[in-house]
Amino acid sequence: MIYGYIRVSTDKQTIENQRFEIENYCKERNLLVASWIEETISGTKKVDERKLGKLLGKVKKGDIIICAELSRLGRNMFMIMSILNYCMENEIKVWTIKDGYKLGEDLTSKVLAFAFGLSAEIERNLISQRTKEALARKKAEGVQLGRPKGKKSTHYKLTGKEKTIIELHEKGLSKSKIAKILDVHRNTLNVYIKQNGINLS
Incomplete structure:
Protein backbone atom coordinates (compact mmCIF):
# COMPACT_ATOMS: atom_id res chain seq x y z
CA MET A 1 0.00 0.00 0.00
CA ILE A 2 1.28 3.47 -0.89
CA TYR A 3 0.79 6.47 1.40
CA GLY A 4 1.34 10.08 0.41
CA TYR A 5 2.52 12.16 3.36
CA ILE A 6 2.26 15.96 3.26
CA ARG A 7 3.17 18.39 6.04
CA VAL A 8 3.22 22.18 6.15
CA SER A 9 4.25 24.24 9.17
CA THR A 10 1.70 27.05 8.99
CA ASP A 11 -1.71 27.84 7.55
CA LYS A 12 -0.03 30.31 5.17
CA GLN A 13 1.73 27.45 3.41
CA THR A 14 -0.12 25.28 0.95
CA ILE A 15 -0.26 21.52 0.66
CA GLU A 16 -1.04 21.74 -3.05
CA ASN A 17 2.59 21.97 -4.22
CA GLN A 18 3.61 18.86 -2.30
CA ARG A 19 0.56 16.94 -3.47
CA PHE A 20 1.24 17.95 -7.07
CA GLU A 21 4.84 16.70 -6.81
CA ILE A 22 3.80 13.37 -5.33
CA VAL A 33 -1.49 6.55 -3.77
CA ALA A 34 -4.07 4.64 -1.74
CA SER A 35 -4.21 7.07 1.16
CA TRP A 36 -3.20 10.69 1.77
CA ILE A 37 -2.04 12.03 5.13
CA GLU A 38 -2.02 15.83 5.29
CA GLU A 39 -1.30 17.98 8.33
CA THR A 40 -0.48 21.56 9.26
CA ILE A 41 1.87 21.31 12.21
CA SER A 42 5.43 22.18 13.16
CA GLY A 43 8.03 19.52 12.44
CA THR A 44 9.41 20.08 15.93
CA LYS A 45 6.34 18.46 17.47
CA LYS A 46 6.82 14.92 18.75
CA VAL A 47 5.96 12.26 16.20
CA ASP A 48 3.23 10.75 18.37
CA GLU A 49 1.53 14.18 18.51
CA ARG A 50 1.26 14.24 14.72
CA LYS A 51 -0.72 12.34 12.11
CA LEU A 52 2.62 10.91 11.03
CA GLY A 53 2.75 9.00 14.32
CA LYS A 54 -0.64 7.40 13.61
CA LEU A 55 0.56 6.55 10.10
CA LEU A 56 3.69 4.83 11.41
CA GLY A 57 1.49 2.89 13.80
CA LYS A 58 -0.57 1.33 10.99
CA VAL A 59 1.84 0.87 8.05
CA LYS A 60 2.95 -2.68 7.43
CA LYS A 61 5.97 -4.44 5.99
CA GLY A 62 6.37 -3.58 2.31
CA ASP A 63 4.23 -0.43 2.46
CA ILE A 64 5.60 2.76 0.90
CA ILE A 65 5.50 6.28 2.32
CA ILE A 66 6.15 8.96 -0.29
CA CYS A 67 6.84 12.57 0.65
CA ALA A 68 8.26 15.60 -1.14
CA GLU A 69 11.48 15.66 0.91
CA LEU A 70 13.02 14.38 4.12
CA SER A 71 12.43 17.69 5.90
CA ARG A 72 8.68 16.98 5.80
CA LEU A 73 9.28 14.17 8.33
CA GLY A 74 10.88 16.44 10.91
CA CYS A 87 10.88 2.35 9.05
CA MET A 88 13.98 0.41 8.05
CA GLU A 89 13.68 -1.92 11.04
CA ASN A 90 10.06 -2.67 10.12
CA GLU A 91 10.82 -2.94 6.37
CA ILE A 92 8.66 0.05 5.50
CA LYS A 93 9.84 1.88 2.39
CA VAL A 94 10.33 5.65 2.44
CA TRP A 95 10.71 7.47 -0.87
CA THR A 96 11.42 11.19 -1.14
CA ILE A 97 11.10 13.09 -4.40
CA LYS A 98 13.46 16.07 -4.10
CA ASP A 99 16.14 14.16 -2.19
CA GLY A 100 15.87 11.15 -4.48
CA TYR A 101 15.92 8.61 -1.62
CA LYS A 102 14.32 5.20 -2.07
CA LEU A 103 14.88 3.53 1.27
CA GLY A 104 13.69 -0.04 1.24
CA GLU A 105 14.93 -3.57 1.69
CA ASP A 106 18.13 -3.48 -0.40
CA LEU A 107 21.66 -3.53 1.00
CA THR A 108 22.08 0.23 0.65
CA SER A 109 18.98 0.78 2.75
CA LYS A 110 20.25 -1.58 5.44
CA VAL A 111 23.58 0.26 5.54
CA LEU A 112 21.70 3.56 5.79
CA ALA A 113 19.47 2.12 8.51
CA PHE A 114 22.56 1.21 10.50
CA ALA A 115 23.96 4.71 9.94
CA PHE A 116 20.66 6.29 10.99
CA GLY A 117 20.52 4.19 14.16
CA LEU A 118 24.15 4.90 15.01
CA SER A 119 23.74 8.62 14.38
CA ALA A 120 20.63 8.72 16.57
CA GLU A 121 22.48 6.92 19.37
CA ILE A 122 25.43 9.32 19.09
CA GLU A 123 23.05 12.29 19.20
CA ARG A 124 21.35 10.90 22.32
CA ASN A 125 24.73 10.42 23.99
CA LEU A 126 25.80 13.96 23.07
CA ILE A 127 22.58 15.40 24.50
CA SER A 128 23.10 13.40 27.69
CA GLN A 129 26.70 14.53 27.94
CA ARG A 130 25.80 18.18 27.37
CA THR A 131 23.14 17.94 30.08
CA LYS A 132 25.60 16.42 32.56
CA GLU A 133 28.18 19.10 31.77
CA ALA A 134 25.62 21.87 32.24
CA LEU A 135 24.53 20.44 35.60
CA ALA A 136 28.15 20.06 36.73
CA ARG A 137 28.84 23.69 35.78
CA LYS A 138 25.80 24.94 37.69
CA LYS A 139 26.79 22.88 40.72
CA ALA A 140 30.32 24.35 40.57
CA GLU A 141 28.77 27.82 40.45
CA GLY A 142 26.86 27.08 43.63
CA VAL A 143 23.42 26.74 42.05
CA GLN A 144 21.15 24.45 44.09
CA LEU A 145 19.94 21.60 41.91
CA GLY A 146 16.78 19.58 42.26
CA ARG A 147 13.72 20.17 44.40
CA PRO A 148 14.18 22.70 47.24
CA LYS A 149 14.56 21.09 50.66
CA GLY A 150 11.31 20.58 52.50
CA LYS A 151 9.16 20.71 49.36
CA LYS A 152 9.20 16.97 48.74
CA SER A 153 7.50 16.24 52.10
CA THR A 154 4.39 17.76 53.65
CA HIS A 155 5.81 17.30 57.16
CA TYR A 156 6.79 20.98 57.15
CA LYS A 157 3.08 21.83 57.31
CA LEU A 158 2.91 20.22 60.76
CA THR A 159 5.95 21.97 62.23
CA GLY A 160 4.92 23.74 65.45
CA LYS A 161 1.41 22.24 65.32
CA GLU A 162 1.95 19.72 68.16
CA LYS A 163 -0.30 21.64 70.56
CA THR A 164 -3.02 22.02 67.90
CA ILE A 165 -2.93 18.29 67.18
CA ILE A 166 -3.32 17.47 70.88
CA GLU A 167 -6.17 19.98 71.34
CA LEU A 168 -8.08 18.67 68.33
CA HIS A 169 -7.62 15.11 69.57
CA GLU A 170 -8.92 16.08 73.05
CA LYS A 171 -12.03 17.51 71.38
CA GLY A 172 -12.74 14.02 70.09
CA LEU A 173 -11.66 14.48 66.47
CA SER A 174 -10.27 11.45 64.70
CA LYS A 175 -6.81 11.44 63.13
CA SER A 176 -8.42 11.51 59.69
CA LYS A 177 -10.33 14.72 60.54
CA ILE A 178 -7.26 16.28 62.15
CA ALA A 179 -5.22 15.50 59.04
CA LYS A 180 -7.90 17.06 56.84
CA ILE A 181 -7.97 20.23 58.93
CA LEU A 182 -4.17 20.50 58.77
CA ASP A 183 -4.20 19.75 55.02
CA VAL A 184 -2.00 16.65 55.15
CA HIS A 185 -2.50 12.96 54.50
CA ARG A 186 -3.41 10.81 57.50
CA ASN A 187 -0.26 8.74 57.03
CA THR A 188 1.82 11.93 57.14
CA LEU A 189 0.13 12.89 60.41
CA ASN A 190 0.75 9.44 61.91
CA VAL A 191 4.43 9.51 60.99
CA TYR A 192 4.81 13.04 62.38
CA ILE A 193 3.13 12.06 65.67
CA LYS A 194 5.38 9.03 66.04
CA GLN A 195 8.60 10.86 65.09
CA ASN A 196 7.89 13.72 67.51
CA GLY A 197 6.64 11.58 70.38
CA ILE A 198 3.26 13.29 70.58
CA ASN A 199 1.09 11.54 73.20
CA LEU A 200 -2.53 11.25 72.12
CA SER A 201 -3.55 8.66 74.73
Whole structure:
Protein backbone atom coordinates (compact mmCIF):
# COMPACT_ATOMS: atom_id res chain seq x y z
CA MET A 1 0.00 0.00 0.00
CA ILE A 2 1.28 3.47 -0.89
CA TYR A 3 0.79 6.47 1.40
CA GLY A 4 1.34 10.08 0.41
CA TYR A 5 2.52 12.16 3.36
CA ILE A 6 2.26 15.96 3.26
CA ARG A 7 3.17 18.39 6.04
CA VAL A 8 3.22 22.18 6.15
CA SER A 9 4.25 24.24 9.17
CA THR A 10 1.70 27.05 8.99
CA ASP A 11 -1.71 27.84 7.55
CA LYS A 12 -0.03 30.31 5.17
CA GLN A 13 1.73 27.45 3.41
CA THR A 14 -0.12 25.28 0.95
CA ILE A 15 -0.26 21.52 0.66
CA GLU A 16 -1.04 21.74 -3.05
CA ASN A 17 2.59 21.97 -4.22
CA GLN A 18 3.61 18.86 -2.30
CA ARG A 19 0.56 16.94 -3.47
CA PHE A 20 1.24 17.95 -7.07
CA GLU A 21 4.84 16.70 -6.81
CA ILE A 22 3.80 13.37 -5.33
CA GLU A 23 1.00 12.85 -7.86
CA ASN A 24 3.32 13.56 -10.80
CA TYR A 25 6.01 11.30 -9.36
CA CYS A 26 3.54 8.44 -9.01
CA LYS A 27 1.97 9.04 -12.43
CA GLU A 28 5.35 8.77 -14.15
CA ARG A 29 5.93 5.40 -12.44
CA ASN A 30 2.38 4.03 -12.75
CA LEU A 31 1.92 4.09 -9.00
CA LEU A 32 -1.32 4.81 -7.15
CA VAL A 33 -1.49 6.55 -3.77
CA ALA A 34 -4.07 4.64 -1.74
CA SER A 35 -4.21 7.07 1.16
CA TRP A 36 -3.20 10.69 1.77
CA ILE A 37 -2.04 12.03 5.13
CA GLU A 38 -2.02 15.83 5.29
CA GLU A 39 -1.30 17.98 8.33
CA THR A 40 -0.48 21.56 9.26
CA ILE A 41 1.87 21.31 12.21
CA SER A 42 5.43 22.18 13.16
CA GLY A 43 8.03 19.52 12.44
CA THR A 44 9.41 20.08 15.93
CA LYS A 45 6.34 18.46 17.47
CA LYS A 46 6.82 14.92 18.75
CA VAL A 47 5.96 12.26 16.20
CA ASP A 48 3.23 10.75 18.37
CA GLU A 49 1.53 14.18 18.51
CA ARG A 50 1.26 14.24 14.72
CA LYS A 51 -0.72 12.34 12.11
CA LEU A 52 2.62 10.91 11.03
CA GLY A 53 2.75 9.00 14.32
CA LYS A 54 -0.64 7.40 13.61
CA LEU A 55 0.56 6.55 10.10
CA LEU A 56 3.69 4.83 11.41
CA GLY A 57 1.49 2.89 13.80
CA LYS A 58 -0.57 1.33 10.99
CA VAL A 59 1.84 0.87 8.05
CA LYS A 60 2.95 -2.68 7.43
CA LYS A 61 5.97 -4.44 5.99
CA GLY A 62 6.37 -3.58 2.31
CA ASP A 63 4.23 -0.43 2.46
CA ILE A 64 5.60 2.76 0.90
CA ILE A 65 5.50 6.28 2.32
CA ILE A 66 6.15 8.96 -0.29
CA CYS A 67 6.84 12.57 0.65
CA ALA A 68 8.26 15.60 -1.14
CA GLU A 69 11.48 15.66 0.91
CA LEU A 70 13.02 14.38 4.12
CA SER A 71 12.43 17.69 5.90
CA ARG A 72 8.68 16.98 5.80
CA LEU A 73 9.28 14.17 8.33
CA GLY A 74 10.88 16.44 10.91
CA ARG A 75 12.78 19.65 11.59
CA ASN A 76 15.98 18.15 12.98
CA MET A 77 18.28 15.33 11.91
CA PHE A 78 17.78 13.37 15.12
CA MET A 79 14.01 13.13 14.61
CA ILE A 80 14.32 12.29 10.91
CA MET A 81 16.90 9.57 11.59
CA SER A 82 14.74 8.07 14.34
CA ILE A 83 11.76 7.88 11.97
CA LEU A 84 13.80 6.39 9.13
CA ASN A 85 15.46 3.92 11.47
CA TYR A 86 12.03 2.76 12.65
CA CYS A 87 10.88 2.35 9.05
CA MET A 88 13.98 0.41 8.05
CA GLU A 89 13.68 -1.92 11.04
CA ASN A 90 10.06 -2.67 10.12
CA GLU A 91 10.82 -2.94 6.37
CA ILE A 92 8.66 0.05 5.50
CA LYS A 93 9.84 1.88 2.39
CA VAL A 94 10.33 5.65 2.44
CA TRP A 95 10.71 7.47 -0.87
CA THR A 96 11.42 11.19 -1.14
CA ILE A 97 11.10 13.09 -4.40
CA LYS A 98 13.46 16.07 -4.10
CA ASP A 99 16.14 14.16 -2.19
CA GLY A 100 15.87 11.15 -4.48
CA TYR A 101 15.92 8.61 -1.62
CA LYS A 102 14.32 5.20 -2.07
CA LEU A 103 14.88 3.53 1.27
CA GLY A 104 13.69 -0.04 1.24
CA GLU A 105 14.93 -3.57 1.69
CA ASP A 106 18.13 -3.48 -0.40
CA LEU A 107 21.66 -3.53 1.00
CA THR A 108 22.08 0.23 0.65
CA SER A 109 18.98 0.78 2.75
CA LYS A 110 20.25 -1.58 5.44
CA VAL A 111 23.58 0.26 5.54
CA LEU A 112 21.70 3.56 5.79
CA ALA A 113 19.47 2.12 8.51
CA PHE A 114 22.56 1.21 10.50
CA ALA A 115 23.96 4.71 9.94
CA PHE A 116 20.66 6.29 10.99
CA GLY A 117 20.52 4.19 14.16
CA LEU A 118 24.15 4.90 15.01
CA SER A 119 23.74 8.62 14.38
CA ALA A 120 20.63 8.72 16.57
CA GLU A 121 22.48 6.92 19.37
CA ILE A 122 25.43 9.32 19.09
CA GLU A 123 23.05 12.29 19.20
CA ARG A 124 21.35 10.90 22.32
CA ASN A 125 24.73 10.42 23.99
CA LEU A 126 25.80 13.96 23.07
CA ILE A 127 22.58 15.40 24.50
CA SER A 128 23.10 13.40 27.69
CA GLN A 129 26.70 14.53 27.94
CA ARG A 130 25.80 18.18 27.37
CA THR A 131 23.14 17.94 30.08
CA LYS A 132 25.60 16.42 32.56
CA GLU A 133 28.18 19.10 31.77
CA ALA A 134 25.62 21.87 32.24
CA LEU A 135 24.53 20.44 35.60
CA ALA A 136 28.15 20.06 36.73
CA ARG A 137 28.84 23.69 35.78
CA LYS A 138 25.80 24.94 37.69
CA LYS A 139 26.79 22.88 40.72
CA ALA A 140 30.32 24.35 40.57
CA GLU A 141 28.77 27.82 40.45
CA GLY A 142 26.86 27.08 43.63
CA VAL A 143 23.42 26.74 42.05
CA GLN A 144 21.15 24.45 44.09
CA LEU A 145 19.94 21.60 41.91
CA GLY A 146 16.78 19.58 42.26
CA ARG A 147 13.72 20.17 44.40
CA PRO A 148 14.18 22.70 47.24
CA LYS A 149 14.56 21.09 50.66
CA GLY A 150 11.31 20.58 52.50
CA LYS A 151 9.16 20.71 49.36
CA LYS A 152 9.20 16.97 48.74
CA SER A 153 7.50 16.24 52.10
CA THR A 154 4.39 17.76 53.65
CA HIS A 155 5.81 17.30 57.16
CA TYR A 156 6.79 20.98 57.15
CA LYS A 157 3.08 21.83 57.31
CA LEU A 158 2.91 20.22 60.76
CA THR A 159 5.95 21.97 62.23
CA GLY A 160 4.92 23.74 65.45
CA LYS A 161 1.41 22.24 65.32
CA GLU A 162 1.95 19.72 68.16
CA LYS A 163 -0.30 21.64 70.56
CA THR A 164 -3.02 22.02 67.90
CA ILE A 165 -2.93 18.29 67.18
CA ILE A 166 -3.32 17.47 70.88
CA GLU A 167 -6.17 19.98 71.34
CA LEU A 168 -8.08 18.67 68.33
CA HIS A 169 -7.62 15.11 69.57
CA GLU A 170 -8.92 16.08 73.05
CA LYS A 171 -12.03 17.51 71.38
CA GLY A 172 -12.74 14.02 70.09
CA LEU A 173 -11.66 14.48 66.47
CA SER A 174 -10.27 11.45 64.70
CA LYS A 175 -6.81 11.44 63.13
CA SER A 176 -8.42 11.51 59.69
CA LYS A 177 -10.33 14.72 60.54
CA ILE A 178 -7.26 16.28 62.15
CA ALA A 179 -5.22 15.50 59.04
CA LYS A 180 -7.90 17.06 56.84
CA ILE A 181 -7.97 20.23 58.93
CA LEU A 182 -4.17 20.50 58.77
CA ASP A 183 -4.20 19.75 55.02
CA VAL A 184 -2.00 16.65 55.15
CA HIS A 185 -2.50 12.96 54.50
CA ARG A 186 -3.41 10.81 57.50
CA ASN A 187 -0.26 8.74 57.03
CA THR A 188 1.82 11.93 57.14
CA LEU A 189 0.13 12.89 60.41
CA ASN A 190 0.75 9.44 61.91
CA VAL A 191 4.43 9.51 60.99
CA TYR A 192 4.81 13.04 62.38
CA ILE A 193 3.13 12.06 65.67
CA LYS A 194 5.38 9.03 66.04
CA GLN A 195 8.60 10.86 65.09
CA ASN A 196 7.89 13.72 67.51
CA GLY A 197 6.64 11.58 70.38
CA ILE A 198 3.26 13.29 70.58
CA ASN A 199 1.09 11.54 73.20
CA LEU A 200 -2.53 11.25 72.12
CA SER A 201 -3.55 8.66 74.73
